[in-house]
Amino acid sequence: GNSVTQMEGPVTLSEEAFLTINCTYTATGYPSLFWYVQYPGEGLQLLLKATKADDKGSNKGFEATYRKETTSFHLEKGSVQVSDSAVYFCALSRRAAGNKLTFGGGTRVLVKP
Amino acid sequence: DSGVTQTPKHLITATGQRVTLRCSPRSGDLSVYWYQQSLDQGLQFLIHYYNGEERAKGNILERFSAQQFPDLHSELNLSSLELGDSALYFCASSTPGTGDGYTFGSGTRLTVV
Numbered sequence: 001g002n003s004v005t006q007m008e009g010p011v012t013l014s015e016e017a018f019l020t021i022n023c024t025y026t027a028t029g030y031p032s033l034f035w036y037v038q039y040p041g042e043g044l045q046l047l048l049k050a051t052k053a054d055d056k057g058s059n060k061g062f063e064a065t066y067r068k069e070t071t072s073f074h075l076e077k078g079s080v081q082v083s084d085s086a087v088y089f090c091a092l093s094r095r096a097a098g099n100k101l102t103f104g105g106g107t108r109v110l111v112k113p
Numbered sequence: 114d115s116g117v118t119q120t121p122k123h124l125i126t127a128t129g130q131r132v133t134l135r136c137s138p139r140s141g142d143l144s145v146y147w148y149q150q151s152l153d154q155g156l157q158f159l160i161h162y163y164n165g166e167e168r169a170k171g172n173i174l175e176r177f178s179a180q181q182f183p184d185l186h187s188e189l190n191l192s193s194l195e196l197g198d199s200a201l202y203f204c205a206s207s208t209p210g211t212g213d214g215y216t217f218g219s220g221t222r223l224t225v226v
Binding site: 032034036042043044045046049089091093099100101102103105106 | 216
């Protein structure tokens with residue numbers, strides 16, 4: 001079946017540091033890949049997505065590239081801010097599975113001033 | 114505002130009781146998904162409805178049930194509540210055929226005492 005594995009947190013960083021959150025997936029065919037972010041006390045928000053191999057999703061300074069050869073979709077940001085403190089979820093969906101999202105376990109990121 | 118409305122935002126109830134959580138999907142979305150988020154088990158898929166019909170079941174307990182009404186709003190019914198049912202319950206909706214991922218509501222926080 002489909003599955004998503006992402007690095008466990010918490011990840012603690014200083015402001016302006018570089019952030020990487022690793023995500024790998026297992027799926028048949030060509031899934032779409034997503035990163036969602038959950039700020040404290042809120043629901044999940046779509047951060048970025050990529051729908052085919054070598055696509056790069058980007059938003060709010062975050063980037064992730066769909067790497068089919070390594071089945072990965074790592075999230076990166078060059079200079080984090082305190083406001084980036086949140087839980088980040090990697091997810092995949094397959095059209096053949098009714099576009100149901102399969103989520104990773106989430107990675108909590110804490111950015112200190 | 115994501116366009117997905119969940120009510121109530123908070124609910125405190127006693128063990129053994131029954132509650133109903135409500136979700137109104139984003140305008141035009143036919144699919145509704147329910148997820149449970151607890152501290153120890155992350156984000157768990159419960160059930161998916163599409164245009165009034167159940168499409169997929171995940172880790173949903175027999176004490177839980179859901180339905181989607183003709184106006185596309187959905188209700189999640191939780192009965193014989195136990196302390197371990199305390200969690201955040203999220204509803205999400207999606208636009209059919211786009212593979213654009215989900216739009217989440219802000220969730221209902223259920224506390225069973």
